[in-house]
Amino acid sequence: MDILKYTEEHNDFRKRLSEFLAKEITPYADQWEKDHIVPKSAWKKMGEAGFLCYCLPKEYGGIGGDFLYPIIAAEELAKTNQTGLMASLHSDVVVPYIYTYGTEEIKKKYLPRCASGDIITAVAMTEPDAGSDLAAMTTTAVEDGDEIIINGSKTFISNGINTGLVIVAGRDPAIENPYAGLSLYLVEDGTPGFTRGRHLEKMGMHSQDTAELFFTNCRIPKANLLGEKGAGFSMLMAKLQQERLVCSIGAVAGAQLIVEEAIKVLKETKYTTGRSLTKTQSVQFGLVELLTDVKIGRTFVEKLVAEHMEGANVLTETVMAKFWTTDMLNRTVSKCLDYFGDDGLSEENLLARGFRDVRIMTIFAGTNEIMKMVAAGNLGL
Ligand SMILES: Cc1cc2nc3c(=O)[nH]c(=O)nc-3n(C[C@H](O)[C@H](O)[C@H](O)COP(=O)(O)OP(=O)(O)OC[C@H]3O[C@@H](n4cnc5c(N)ncnc54)[C@H](O)[C@@H]3O)c2cc1C
Structure with missing residues (x-):
């Protein structure tokens, strides 16, 4: 069903x-x-x-x-x-x-x-000294008449080079509570005071533009405040369930693609024994285990998607899904790479790029350690 x-x-x-x-x-x-x-x-x-x-x-x-x-x-x-x-x-x-x-x-x-x-849009939260801990953000947003002046720097921003419109998280330095002072602002490309820094070189996801963004006395109209002033933190939290479900389904789909591709190639490749590697029992067992993981992941995430669409709060299960599916994807690529041997390391192979690209998924959209922290907190541990 x-x-x-x-x-x-x-x-x-x-x-x-x-x-x-x-x-x-x-x-x-x-x-x-x-x-x-x-x-x-x-x-x-x-x-x-x-x-x-x-x-x-x-x-x-x-x-x-x-x-x-x-x-x-x-x-x-x-x-x-x-x-x-x-x-x-x-x-x-x-x-x-x-x-x-x-x-x-x-x-x-x-x-x-x-x-x-x-x-093309981007969202800029992370700073050189503020990643998981959003309360450590130092980018400031100060009202001045009909304008807001933004000062600070952001890093590792996806679509950072291509973006025409960035949602920037900044805080009012007059408000001591770092969560209560956080707001979200829309900054258009070309606004004076908004500049790019380095186009960052990463170990994977090479085709994705990830950049540093700088805001120096960057003035935007007050109308570019998103939502209520000071509601930035709760707005970010409110959207995370959806973001993490999208991330989890992408991880399951990626794992499925990789293991299916691996099976296809391994079946076709004859080894010294004259048989394909899929005729070796240990490899058969390994591939069955990987396919089982994909099925478990899909069933779990699809159930959460269905519940999310009915308006249910599945925050705890969603953080579980995010860390489990992205860990599973990394395990899957790594295991398939082992089965391919040196062929897996060739840049012509889907797995070489996949191995580099999927590594980030345990880090962005909230690191997997933070996912477990959130779950532990929600479970009252
Ligand atoms: C390719 C890429 C694209 C990205 N795109 C964006 C983007 O578009 N917008 C954006 O704002 N950011 C983006 N990021 C940044 C990403 O969101 C951060 O890397 C992530 O939030 C983690 O922050 P950090 O790297 O500073 O690690 P840190 O927060 O410094 O964490 C370092 C380590 O400490 C652990 N840790 C931290 N706090 C705790 C704790 N309390 N308890 C236990 N362990 C802890 C973490 O799990 C991690 O293992 C991107 C990053 C990458 C690599």
């Missing part, structure tokens, strides 16, 4: 998206990996084809899709062997902040261009 009930519209969306990605995205993955960036034109093509911000109502450029659309998108993007086009981050993490907390004026101004791919 399927846990998630996909309609004909969902299935049609998946089919069209899968065909689009196979034609317009996957063939360019190697080039983008070398360029260390995805061209803005690829984002634009995604937008024009209707594959960005599908959950927005039609009036803002979307199709009013439910949460199954982000799930489908995360699954299909996981099959493209590239991580640079962070369309899920844009459509399903950043833009929902603007839709949920923006004023009507802000929504009309930005959302249609987010859906069309003309604006």
